[in-house]
Amino acid sequence: MAPPRSIDGTLLKQGAEAHVYKSTFILPSVPCLIKVRPTKPYRHAILDTRLTKHRCVSEARLLNRCRSMGVLCPAVYFVDEKRGEIIMEWIEGPSVRDFLHDYVDVGCDFGNGGNNRGSNDEGIQLDPLMENIGKTIGKLHDIDIIHGDLTTSNLMLKNRENLAITSNSQEGSRLLTGIATSPSDFDVVLIDFGLGQVSNSDEDKAVDLYVLERAFLSTHPRATRLFNIILDSYKKNCLGSAVVLRRLQEVRLRGRKKSMVG
Numbered sequence: 001m002a003p004p005r006s007i008d009g010t011l012l013k014q015g016a017e018a019h020v021y022k023s024t025f026i027l028p029s030v031p032c033l034i035k036v037r038p039t040k041p042y043r044h045a046i047l048d049t050r051l052t053k054h055r056c057v058s059e060a061r062l063l064n065r066c067r068s069m070g071v072l073c074p075a076v077y078f079v080d081e082k083r084g085e086i087i088m089e090w091i092e093g094p095s096v097r098d099f100l101h102d103y104v105d106v107g108c109d110f111g112n113g114g115n116n117r118g119s120n121d122e123g124i125q126l127d128p129l130m131e132n133i134g135k136t137i138g139k140l141h142d143i144d145i146i147h148g149d150l151t152t153s154n155l156m157l158k159n160r161e162n163l164a165i166t167s168n169s170q171e172g173s174r175l176l177t178g179i180a181t182s183p184s185d186f187d188v189v190l191i192d193f194g195l196g197q198v199s200n201s202d203e204d205k206a207v208d209l210y211v212l213e214r215a216f217l218s219t220h221p222r223a224t225r226l227f228n229i230i231l232d233s234y235k236k237n238c239l240g241s242a243v244v245l246r247r248l249q250e251v252r253l254r255g256r257k258k259s260m261v262g
């Protein structure tokens, strides 16, 4: 394993598996994200090197595969497998999690009843965003990629040039200024393929959806209606959706039984 190097950038997150930094790539005007898998001192050194390398290469490959098949995700700029580092495109824009959170803060009714049915007073439509998410996941599954950690934090909204879904993260709170009003105004970008894999198994795809469902409903308890829009859009946009959605019913039942048992 190469000796650790000090990274010229701002540490954004220090997770168990990875540390992520915001930095620049080659030119000061090109922001990037550096994802580093630190060595684990408690693991056997050779095993640790192999695992780090494997996970780093696997994540970079999945990102490249997605991009080449038209599923939006960060472009990979550089991989240093020995150091366990990936340098990738910086995605400017809030995560879906922050976006929805801000929505709740501004008093949006998430749509179980209520008159605004997924839009708040300013006329912001959430439905198109949900459709976009369903379509993106449908595409991902059609190319046989399982994300492995589909949470609303791992779905980001990408700024289109002339438009602003911008967030200003300060002390954990994000302010949105200038908000997209139509589905064509923003792109949903998938990030964090650290637990991803290539698989054509309906079970794996159903579990992917189930993970998103749990994450979605626990972050936004009133979002049942919105999650159903994701599933509807998945159904329309994913070739193999019928079998996967049937499988999802079984996965849900298993999940429920498990939580009853303890």
Ligand SMILES: Nc1ncnc2c1ncn2[C@@H]1O[C@H](COP(=O)(O)OP(=O)(O)O)[C@@H](O)[C@H]1O
Pocket: 012, 013, 015, 016, 017, 018, 020, 033, 035, 074, 088, 089, 090, 091, 092, 095, 153, 154, 191, 192, 193, 194
């Ligand atoms: N390409 C990117 N552009 C901008 N922010 C990113 C990018 N990738 C990750 N992030 C930010 O860093 C956080 C952690 O990165 P992630 O790849 O999800 O690692 P982890 O496995 O620790 O969750 C994300 O939740 C997101 O806020």
Ligand SMILES: [Mg+2]
Pocket: 153, 154, 192
């Ligand atoms: Mg993540």
